[in-house]
Amino acid sequence: MRKSILCVALFLNGIILFAQTNEEQTLKEIYKSSLTNAKCYPWLDHLSNKIGSRLSGSIGAEKAVLYTKAQLETLGLDRVYLQEVMVPKWVRGEKETAYIVDNRTKINVPICALGGSVATSKNGLTAEVIEVRSIKELTDLGVAKIKGKIVFFNRPMEDAQIESFNAYGGAGDQRYAGAKEASKFGAVGTIVRSLNLRLDDLPHTGAQSYGDIPKSQYIPAAAISTNGAELLSKTLKSNPNLKFYFKQSCKQFDDVLSYNVIGEIKGSEHPENIMVVGGHLDSWDLADGSHDDGAGVVQSMEVVNIFKNLGYKPKNTLRVVLFMNEENGLRGGLKYEELAQANKENHIFALESDSGGFSPRGFSLEADDANFNKIQSWKNLFEPYLIHSFTKGHSGSDIGPLTSKTIVKAGLKPDSQRYFDYHHAANDTFDAINKRELELGAATMASLLYLIDQNGIVNTVKAQ
Known part of the structure; x- marks a missing residue:
């Protein structure tokens, strides 16, 4: 009996070994x-x-x-x-333009419209800027501090994340839903820090959504390069009343x-x-x-x-x-x-x-x-x-x-x-x-x- 069991075990092990050998060879x-x-x-x-x-x-x-x-x-x-x-x-339309207006000095910065965004007017949009790090901050600030301004979402992807997709997921809500949420507080536009782990001059586009808000409340949304975001944040600290201009001509068909x-x-x-x-x-x-x-x-x-x-x-x-x-x-x-x-x-x-x-x-x-x-x-x-x-x-x-x-x-x-x-x-x-x-x-x-x-x-x- 024991001999029969041993023979069966050896037979099954042989089958498994043969299958593994075949699989190894096929992968090669x-x-x-x-x-x-x-x-x-x-x-x-x-x-x-x-x-x-x-x-x-x-x-x-x-x-x-x-x-x-x-x-x-x-x-x-x-x-x-x-x-x-x-x-x-x-359709994106003509290339977007943007600059910071600081004490009558114009500083060009790279931007691109976010996918699904509406256009600015033909002459572009100029307004004061309020910087935030999260959508939750909009509620904390309220309509009084946001109405009539461009909301600048400046939460970076988290450098400490080893898995870069986790860093991306942790920062993505401001791009996708930022314009929708800022519009509810009377913002006239949004600028979002590009979802990128390095500092460079390349704006990164991506999808954004207005959700179920009325079309009359749609506001233009754009991404700014990480270098541009750093510059805008730094300049805001020295001049909180600066203005930002951007122009985009995108259209949804x-x-x-x-x-x-x-x-x-x-x-x-x-x-x-x-x-x-x-x-x-x-x-x-x-x-x-x-x-x-x-x-x-x-x-x-x-x-x-x-x-x-x-x-x-x-x-x-x-x-x-x-x-x-x-x-x-x-x-x-x-x-x-x-x-x-x-x-x-x-x-x-x-x-x-x-x-x-x-x-x-x-x-x-x-x-x-x-x-x-x-x-x-x-x-x-x-x-x-x-x-x-x-x-x-x-x-x-x-x-x-x-x-x-x-x-x-x-x-x-x-x-x-x-x-x-x-x-x-x-x-x-x-x-x-x-x-x-x-x-x-x-x-x-x-x-x-x-x-x-x-x-x-x-x-x-x-x-x-």
Whole structure:
């Protein structure tokens, strides 16, 4: 009896060892394919340098849809198609101007309109400035001290945060909701310190929202560079009565038709189970959006290119989804989920890359304990590639709306220390991309998808 038990144990250990050996070898082949035979870097070169910025509703966004669809079609997938989605169309207009008026001296400072903002008058806006560090301060100051003034939100991203996305999240409310809240106290405009960890002269744009306040209460909102914010704050201390001038001519138009771009490989064993890998095709308009999120787009496309090069046929259906309108609406992600629900689709896994094309470090996972522990058990397979961080946390905005009875979501985590130097700014261009780092990220994504496909997920049903 004991001998039989021992034989069974040795047999099972042999199976496990064989599986691990096969997985190690496959990961080696995945990384080799990405580092020697990848298309993601030239794809991004075209997307960035031949097409350029891709704000939702723009000509650049239209061209990007057609280009990425055509490239996916060259990979011999089972299906490539477009998914209709209505998106907002906001146009920046002519370049913004701003200066500090200090004792009749004009000091120019760099600004840019925040996405979704209204314009100033044609002659611009001039008013006194009141500096605050938080939205809560508006209540403390009250209408008497704010009415008729420009509110200057000057809370920096927190330097002490090791995880730069935590620093970003801690400062983001002033950009997104600052104008809405300041308007309630009679402010005539808002200037927001750029969300950037370094001091430079580049204003960083991003989405802002007026929420449900009446259109008659909309006020213009702009971002000021970190150097400009430091200068304005310093000058205010010596002259609290100084005035600030800025002019912007942005405009919101009616929604327009756009598309998510989808490429699909049908599952060989479980076609009813769907795995998604994706990034967002749109970018802000100040640059070509190579890190945010051109990198995520081409890395997701590279995943299926790697599988095709290796002759790997997924057991589950694999979809590359290039989402439209993450930056100022999330319409693509919401539409994808709406149609997934209507078609009664079962998504078991979703992976997003939307944190830049820097060296991969691991994954941020939205999973129950059973699935998190299962993925973490593969950590040793990733260690040769310097992938070490498997944590619970936000996976991605576009895959955020996805729901199924059981679904695991993951976000690629690259080294984030330099990301906010470029995020939403005019220097988010192709020359900021490192080819090898981009390819390592694609290989890391393909490796996790391969392991999920081979081993499945733990089918725990979420409480309703």
